[in-house]
């Protein structure tokens with residue numbers, strides 16, 4: 288059994304980790320932290336876990352965490368970078384769900400996250416944990432930076448086009464929409480039901496912290512710098528991200544082979560589903576599941592390829608992908624604990 292600790296257990300990604308790990312045959316959660324709720328039984332806060340999780344929340348304790356085989360950080364940015372070096376020294380493996388170790392350029396990180404990075408050594412050594420790109424490196428990593436939710440949907444949708452050099456890398460557009468759970472559980476007026484219900488808006492159009500992360504991943508896939516326009520939107524649903532992606536095909540004759548290219552690229556990926564050409568994947572088809580479901584389109588007589596990519600932001604966009612990474616790191620079947628299909632309706 289893998290002894291697992293979770294730092295930041297009261298947030299949405301923390302409780303999603305618990306939901307998945309509660310039925311994982313090879314992992315046992317031995318500690319789950321919350322400073323504000325220390326002492327409270329987890330199942331009192333989250334009754335869906337009654338009968339599955341007997342633990343109570345506890346204060347983060349470096350000694351207890353150092354006794355784990357793997358620690359997940361489900362904390363706001365700025366927390367993991369301060370605690371990880373000690374865990375690394377103790378030989379613990381870490382999957383960080385926050386953005387602390389995702390960017391390799393630490394000046395860019397500091398600009399977007401509003402603080403200086405405090406662990407340059409581990410930012411360099413961390414492996415960016417998108418399994419569909421970095422499976423071999425994840426297997427050997429001590430520290431995995433779990434990708435952001437929007438970056439997961441956007442990168443998986445664009446990757447085959449960029450890896451094959453089929454599109455103009457300077458003009459990529461990602462028009463993405465997220466449910467409200469993407470903003471976490473802490474109270475904010477802008478996230479109240481009365482504020483977001485029956486409404487729909489763009490935000491971060493002039494720049495969002497996921498833009499450098501998307502640019503970093505897509506540039507690596509293209510083997511050169513890319514130009515991306517990324518605009519996130521907030522939609523009045525709880526879970527889910529839909530990213531509509533646009534790219535200019537260099538040679539329109541390539542439209543004939545795009546579908547088979549995508550199918551071949553993701554043929555052996557247990558969590559990426561390429562639907563038939565022209566389908567419109569729905570977020571509800573991945574709700575609660577670790578899948579990214581996508582489909583390709585061509586708009587009449589144009590050279591624009593459109594990819595629609597959907598994920599559950601809390602699963603493939605966070606906790607599910609984190610458990611997928613844990614499975615890879617420990618040499619387990621990647622699908623362990625993650626095989627449940629989506630909830631419908």
Ligand SMILES: NC(=O)C1=CN([C@@H]2O[C@H](COP(=O)(O)OP(=O)(O)OC[C@H]3O[C@@H](n4cnc5c(N)ncnc54)[C@H](OP(=O)(O)O)[C@@H]3O)[C@@H](O)[C@H]2O)C=CC1
Nearest residue numbers: 295296297298299300321322323361362385469471472605
């Ligand atoms: N929501 C989403 O869809 C996604 C979120 N993420 C990322 O995952 C991380 C967690 O997100 P989410 O679950 O939404 O966040 P929440 O804000 O809902 O929860 C944060 C958790 O971290 C704990 N925490 C806060 N500050 C500290 C601290 N200084 N030391 C220790 N624990 C602390 C909180 O408990 P307490 O204060 O009681 O200790 C709480 O349990 C974030 O970095 C987020 O950006 C990534 C992908 C998707």
Ligand SMILES: CC(=O)N[C@@H](CCC(=O)OP(=O)(O)O)C(=O)O
Nearest residue numbers: 385386435436465466467469470
């Ligand atoms: C709807 C909403 O507010 N979404 C969040 C992104 C989700 C998230 O938590 O970002 P990470 O994946 O980087 O942790 C935002 O726009 O900041």
